[in-house]
Amino acid sequence: MKYLIFFTTALLFSSCSENKTYSPAKTAEIVATSFLHNDKPTLKKHTTAVAYANLTSIQEMFIEDKNSDINFKVVDQAIDGEIVWIKYTTHSDPTPGIFKLIKENDIWKVTHNGPRDRGPF
Numbered sequence: 001m002k003y004l005i006f007f008t009t010a011l012l013f014s015s016c017s018e019n020k021t022y023s024p025a026k027t028a029e030i031v032a033t034s035f036l037h038n039d040k041p042t043l044k045k046h047t048t049a050v051a052y053a054n055l056t057s058i059q060e061m062f063i064e065d066k067n068s069d070i071n072f073k074v075v076d077q078a079i080d081g082e083i084v085w086i087k088y089t090t091h092s093d094p095t096p097g098i099f100k101l102i103k104e105n106d107i108w109k110v111t112h113n114g115p116r117d118r119g120p121f
Contacts, residue, residue, distance in 0.1 A: 024084040027108040050112040078120040
């Protein structure tokens with residue numbers, strides 16, 4: 001009986017500690033929000049190393065109040081094999097932005113858009 005309780009408890013804790021897998025659109029929203037609210041730990045968790053470095057280098061120009069609603073909206077989404085492109089808007093910039101997402105360790109992450117990247121939009 002002790003072993004049953006131990007294994008049940010261990011299973012409960014291990015299932016609660018797993019990383020959540022978000023959709024590409026939800027990941028893009030998390031990245032946009034954490035970028036504008038200067039939440040670097042969350043931004044780092046949902047971006048690749050190169051994307052994180054690029055975003056944090058320009059982040060100071062765009063920081064908003066942490067309680068503000070950024071009004072994130074997905075305008076369009078396209079899937080190209082293992083890459084997902086999200087076109088989005090926020091209230092702070094009327095021009096749509098584009099995130100390129102890839103799967104890294106089975107988790108969607110925003111990655112760097114290189115100069116040679118020709119997205120679908």
